[in-house]
Amino acid sequence: MDKTKQPRVIVIAGPSGVGKGTVIKALKKLRTFRISVSHTTRNIRPGETEDISYHFVTREQFRGLVDEGVMLETTIYEGNYYGTSRTAVEDVLAQGQDVVLDIEVEGAKNVRRVYPDAIEFFLLPPSLAELEQRLRDRNSGEDEQTIQGRLARAREEIACAPEFDYIVVNGTVKQTAAVIDACIKTHFLRAKERAPLVDRLLDGETITL
Amino acid sequence: MDKTKQPRVIVIAGPSGVGKGTVIKALKKLRTFRISVSHTTRNIRPGETEDISYHFVTREQFRGLVDEGVMLETTIYEGNYYGTSRTAVEDVLAQGQDVVLDIEVEGAKNVRRVYPDAIEFFLLPPSLAELEQRLRDRNSGEDEQTIQGRLARAREEIACAPEFDYIVVNGTVKQTAAVIDACIKTHFLRAKERAPLVDRLLDGETITL
Numbered sequence: 001m002d003k004t005k006q007p008r009v010i011v012i013a014g015p016s017g018v019g020k021g022t023v024i025k026a027l028k029k030l031r032t033f034r035i036s037v038s039h040t041t042r043n044i045r046p047g048e049t050e051d052i053s054y055h056f057v058t059r060e061q062f063r064g065l066v067d068e069g070v071m072l073e074t075t076i077y078e079g080n081y082y083g084t085s086r087t088a089v090e091d092v093l094a095q096g097q098d099v100v101l102d103i104e105v106e107g108a109k110n111v112r113r114v115y116p117d118a119i120e121f122f123l124l125p126p127s128l129a130e131l132e133q134r135l136r137d138r139n140s141g142e143d144e145q146t147i148q149g150r151l152a153r154a155r156e157e158i159a160c161a162p163e164f165d166y167i168v169v170n171g172t173v174k175q176t177a178a179v180i181d182a183c184i185k186t187h188f189l190r191a192k193e194r195a196p197l198v199d200r201l202l203d204g205e206t207i208t209l
Numbered sequence: 210m211d212k213t214k215q216p217r218v219i220v221i222a223g224p225s226g227v228g229k230g231t232v233i234k235a236l237k238k239l240r241t242f243r244i245s246v247s248h249t250t251r252n253i254r255p256g257e258t259e260d261i262s263y264h265f266v267t268r269e270q271f272r273g274l275v276d277e278g279v280m281l282e283t284t285i286y287e288g289n290y291y292g293t294s295r296t297a298v299e300d301v302l303a304q305g306q307d308v309v310l311d312i313e314v315e316g317a318k319n320v321r322r323v324y325p326d327a328i329e330f331f332l333l334p335p336s337l338a339e340l341e342q343r344l345r346d347r348n349s350g351e352d353e354q355t356i357q358g359r360l361a362r363a364r365e366e367i368a369c370a371p372e373f374d375y376i377v378v379n380g381t382v383k384q385t386a387a388v389i390d391a392c393i394k395t396h397f398l399r400a401k402e403r404a405p406l407v408d409r410l411l412d413g414e415t416i417t418l
Contacts, residue, residue, distance in 0.1 A: 127415040158411060167403040169418045185397045194376040202367060207337040209378045209388065
């Protein structure tokens with residue numbers, strides 16, 4: 001079976017405020033995939049939609065899902081739980097579609113264990129100053145300590161970037177999405193993906209790009 | 210120092226008859242690089258130019274170069290010696306330009322040892338039947354035994370394809386060149402290439418794609 005035709009898990013990770021959601025929205029215009037909807041215990045924000053932005057659940061419900069073993073990854077951020085259910089991911093893959101996960105760095109590490117052939121991207125901000133500005137703009141009214149906490153965590157997460165497959169600087173959203181799209185296309189040309197193709201050629205089949 | 214800015218060795222390998230030379234010519238229209246000129250002991254063919262197609266040398270001269278230790282890789286094909294001098298490659302890199310090597314599979318293995326960060330492509334034919342046809346067209350008048358020998362060698366070489374970085378099926382030359390160009394661009398976004406970028410960001414610098 002040609003691995004290039006198999007649906008894949010695509011991970012988009014990076015520090016809070018780097019713009020993962022916006023980039024994924026721009027990527028939607030370039031390729032077909034589905035976004036895995038995460039569970040969270042945080043409150044719904046203006047502009048968010050239940051079961052589309054997140055599955056909003058109580059802490060008790062969240063713990064129940066973890067106990068049932070259906071969570072692929074979970075993470076705590078600012079005192080709230082976030083998580084991706086394995087069922088949601090598997091359902092999309094079973095339909096033959098790629099599934100994009102918008103997740104935190106810790107979560108990405110767990111996903112890597114379950115899906116070692118996931119294609120993983122880490123988004124970097126153009127600078128730490130820029131990230132700080134984005135965090136302040138997004139969370140206006142937060143106290144200085146919270147902002148500094150987010151920045152400290154961002155630095156720790158950024159240090160994990162080399163564990164991913166690709167590192168992309170999110171300067172211009174449109175360009176970032178185009179670059180991610182190009183990386184996914186060329187990823188399937190990497191030799192480790194193409195051993196089955198070589199076998200088919202040697203078996204006398206005609207193969208294509 | 211940003212590794213993306215360092216000139217690189219780009220290897221284009223594949224079985225004889227797969228069209229390496231034609232693809233490299235098409236790649237020239239897409240990006241700037243220089244082609245390393247190989248040494249060979251075989252006779253010059255119609256349409257070839259001394260010191261551009263190859264450095265044509267005698268067996269004694271070739272052995273002398275090997276003894277001097279200047280050959281980066283050597284290989285024997287159909288009773289003739291072929292080789293790339295390390296000096297030629299280093300000269301191009303020192304000028305800040307990428308250098309493309311059009312070499313046999315055995316030679317590519319040697320290059321990998323000297324330049325572990327070379328970007329290596331293996332070109333496959335769309336089918337073995339197509340490769341056979343190309344070999345017959347190119348070497349009209351050769352006896353059946355020679356053709357069969359070339360094909361047997363091609364099969365052995367193709368089995369080594371998974372050792373390379375990327376495997377590209379050379380169906381349409383223009384498309385093959387475009388795909389190689391895209392792979393080189395995205396190669397520099399691979400995490401193992403970008404650790405210095407992450408360090409610079411954490412040091413407070415502004416970085417770009």
